Amino acid sequence: MIRDRDYRRKQARTGLTYLMLIIFLIGALLPFAGIFLTAFKSSSELAQGPFALPETWQFDNFQKAWDGARFGTYFRSSVIVVVPVVVIATILSTMSGYAFGMIRFWGDNLLLLLIVLGLMVPSEAVIIPLWKLMGTLGLRNTYWALILPQVGLSFAFGTFWMRAHFKSMPTELVDAAVVDGCNAWNVLWRVLFPLSRPALLSLIVLLFMWTWNEFFLVLVMVTGDLRTLPVGLALLRGRYAADVPVMAAAATIVSLPVIVMYFIFQRHFIRGMVSGALKE
Amino acid sequence: MKTRFFSSRLDNPPYIHPYQAYLFILPGLIIYAVFVLWPILNTARYSLYDWTGFSDPVYIGLDNYAELWNDDDFWLALQHNAFFVIFYSILPIMLGLFLTALMTRRTLRGMTLFRTGLFIPQVMSPVVVGIIWRWLFAYDGPINELLLALGLDGWVRPWLGDFTWARYAVGGVGVWVQYGLCMVLFIAGAQSINTDLYDAAAVAGANAWQEFRHVTLPGLRQQILVAFVLTFIAALRVFDLVFVLTRGGGPGKETIVTSLLIYREAFQYNRAGYGAAMALVLTVIIVTVSALVMRLQASEEDAQ
Structure with a gap:
C-alpha cells in the first residue's frame, strides 16, 4: 500500500x-x-497566425531574398570568408597547440599567456586600430580585412584547445613513431593529426559557427557586396525590410548552414563550448 | 651555454630540438600579433589622443577619460550593461540550475533531445535571434496577438518601442539565449558529482530541495563560476542583438549599451580617440572581473 x-x-x-x-x-x-x-507564406496568409501552416509551400520569398535583397551575394561573401578562416586557423592552431602541448621550451608559459589574452578581450578592444591598420595596408573593404583578424582571434582559441588535446595524448604513440625515424614535423602530421579527429572536428565546427556569425568586424570593415550574411540581414532596408515573409526567408538563409552543422555535429558543438569553457 | 640550456634543462624527447617549438608557433603568432595584440596596445595609445580616425593624432593626455567621466550617455550605457547582467547571467544561471535539478538523479529518456533543443539559441547568430524577436514583439506581432486572445488587452503594447518595457524585452531575449548554455554546463558538472553523496542524502531522508541545496549546488560551484564569467562577458559586450532589436539603443536612449556607443563615437561621429578610451575602459572591466572570478575558481580548486 x-x-x-x-x-x-x-x-x-x-x-x-x-x-x-x-x-x-x-x-x-x-x-x-x-x-x-x-518564410514559406504569402503576405496575405500572415493574418492567419504565425504558426498556421502555409497553404502551399512556396519558395517565392527565398527567391526574392536571394536575388532581390542580395542574400545570394552575401552568402557568397560568407563562404569566401569562412572557408579560409577555418582552414588556416585550424592548421596554424594544430601546429602551435602541438608545440605548447608536447614540447618544452623557454618562455612557453609567457607566450601561452599572451595568446590566451586573446580569448578574453572583446573585439571592441581591437576594432579601432584594426580599422586604421587595414586602411594603411590598403586592405579596408577587401575580404582580407575580415579573414586576417579572424584567423588571429581563432588562433587564440585554437591553440588553447589543441594544446589541451595534445597534452592528454599518450606519449607512447610518439615514441613508437620516433623509433620508425620520424622527425617532429612528421610526428605531428602523420601520427598525431590522424588520431586527433574528435578534437579537430570540435574546433572546426566552433570556428565555423563563430566566423559565420561574426558581426562587429564585418560591419566596420566592409560595405556593399562584401558584407556577410548577418550584416546583410541587420542592415536590410527598403521595400524588403517591411516584407515579413521575405525577412523570414532571409533569416532562414542566414541560419540554415549553422543549424544543419549543429544537428549533424551537436555533440561536438556542446562538448567544445562546455569543455572549452571549463578549461579556461 | 646555449646547448646546455636547450638540451639538459628541458627534458624533451631526443628527436625534438626546443627551437622547433618556435617554428611551429611562429606562423600563427605573427598573424595573432599583428591583427590582435598590436591593435590592443594601440587602443590604449589612441585613447590618449584627439583623433578623428583620419586626422593626425594629437596627444591630449587623459582628456578623453576626463570627458568620459562626465559623459552621461556613457554612464547610462554602463548602467544598462549592468542591468543586462541580471538577464544574461543571474536569471539564466538560476533557470539552468532549476532545469539541472529536474534532470539529475532521474533517468529520463530523450535527455539528448532536450539538451540539443535547449542549446539551439546559443549557436544562432544574434542577428537572426534579433530579427525573430523583433517580429514576435512587433505591435501586430504574435505576442500581442496572444495577449489579445487571452483577453489581456491592457498589456498590448509596442514592446521594443515602449520606454518602460523595452529594456525588459531586450533582457528577456538575453535570458532566452543564455539559459541553455548554463544548463548544459551544469548538467555536465552534475554528472561528475560523486553518487555516494546522493545515496547518503537519501539515507538521511533528504527531500528534493535539501538534496539540491546540500549536494548538487555545492558540487556545481566551479560550473557556476564559469557560467557567470561567460555570460557576464556576453552582457558587457552585447552589440548585435541590441543593434537589431531596438535599432541601436531606442526608444530614446533606453537600451543604449557601451559597445553601441563605441561604434557610434568611433565610426559615425569620427571620434576614434574617444571611442578608444571607451573601448579600453570596457576591456579593463571585462578582463578584471574575468580574472578575479577565475582566481576564485583556481583557489577553490587548490583548496579541494
Whole structure:
C-alpha cells in the first residue's frame, strides 16, 4: 500500500519533470518554427497566425531574398570568408597547440599567456586600430580585412584547445613513431593529426559557427557586396525590410548552414563550448 | 651555454630540438600579433589622443577619460550593461540550475533531445535571434496577438518601442539565449558529482530541495563560476542583438549599451580617440572581473 503510493508519487514527479522540460523545449524552438513557417507564406496568409501552416509551400520569398535583397551575394561573401578562416586557423592552431602541448621550451608559459589574452578581450578592444591598420595596408573593404583578424582571434582559441588535446595524448604513440625515424614535423602530421579527429572536428565546427556569425568586424570593415550574411540581414532596408515573409526567408538563409552543422555535429558543438569553457 | 640550456634543462624527447617549438608557433603568432595584440596596445595609445580616425593624432593626455567621466550617455550605457547582467547571467544561471535539478538523479529518456533543443539559441547568430524577436514583439506581432486572445488587452503594447518595457524585452531575449548554455554546463558538472553523496542524502531522508541545496549546488560551484564569467562577458559586450532589436539603443536612449556607443563615437561621429578610451575602459572591466572570478575558481580548486 505504502509502496504503491511511493511509486505513484515518483511517477507523478517524473511526469511533471517531462512537462516542464517540454514547455522549455517548446519555448526554445517555437520562435524558430514561427520564422521558418512564415518564410514559406504569402503576405496575405500572415493574418492567419504565425504558426498556421502555409497553404502551399512556396519558395517565392527565398527567391526574392536571394536575388532581390542580395542574400545570394552575401552568402557568397560568407563562404569566401569562412572557408579560409577555418582552414588556416585550424592548421596554424594544430601546429602551435602541438608545440605548447608536447614540447618544452623557454618562455612557453609567457607566450601561452599572451595568446590566451586573446580569448578574453572583446573585439571592441581591437576594432579601432584594426580599422586604421587595414586602411594603411590598403586592405579596408577587401575580404582580407575580415579573414586576417579572424584567423588571429581563432588562433587564440585554437591553440588553447589543441594544446589541451595534445597534452592528454599518450606519449607512447610518439615514441613508437620516433623509433620508425620520424622527425617532429612528421610526428605531428602523420601520427598525431590522424588520431586527433574528435578534437579537430570540435574546433572546426566552433570556428565555423563563430566566423559565420561574426558581426562587429564585418560591419566596420566592409560595405556593399562584401558584407556577410548577418550584416546583410541587420542592415536590410527598403521595400524588403517591411516584407515579413521575405525577412523570414532571409533569416532562414542566414541560419540554415549553422543549424544543419549543429544537428549533424551537436555533440561536438556542446562538448567544445562546455569543455572549452571549463578549461579556461 | 646555449646547448646546455636547450638540451639538459628541458627534458624533451631526443628527436625534438626546443627551437622547433618556435617554428611551429611562429606562423600563427605573427598573424595573432599583428591583427590582435598590436591593435590592443594601440587602443590604449589612441585613447590618449584627439583623433578623428583620419586626422593626425594629437596627444591630449587623459582628456578623453576626463570627458568620459562626465559623459552621461556613457554612464547610462554602463548602467544598462549592468542591468543586462541580471538577464544574461543571474536569471539564466538560476533557470539552468532549476532545469539541472529536474534532470539529475532521474533517468529520463530523450535527455539528448532536450539538451540539443535547449542549446539551439546559443549557436544562432544574434542577428537572426534579433530579427525573430523583433517580429514576435512587433505591435501586430504574435505576442500581442496572444495577449489579445487571452483577453489581456491592457498589456498590448509596442514592446521594443515602449520606454518602460523595452529594456525588459531586450533582457528577456538575453535570458532566452543564455539559459541553455548554463544548463548544459551544469548538467555536465552534475554528472561528475560523486553518487555516494546522493545515496547518503537519501539515507538521511533528504527531500528534493535539501538534496539540491546540500549536494548538487555545492558540487556545481566551479560550473557556476564559469557560467557567470561567460555570460557576464556576453552582457558587457552585447552589440548585435541590441543593434537589431531596438535599432541601436531606442526608444530614446533606453537600451543604449557601451559597445553601441563605441561604434557610434568611433565610426559615425569620427571620434576614434574617444571611442578608444571607451573601448579600453570596457576591456579593463571585462578582463578584471574575468580574472578575479577565475582566481576564485583556481583557489577553490587548490583548496579541494
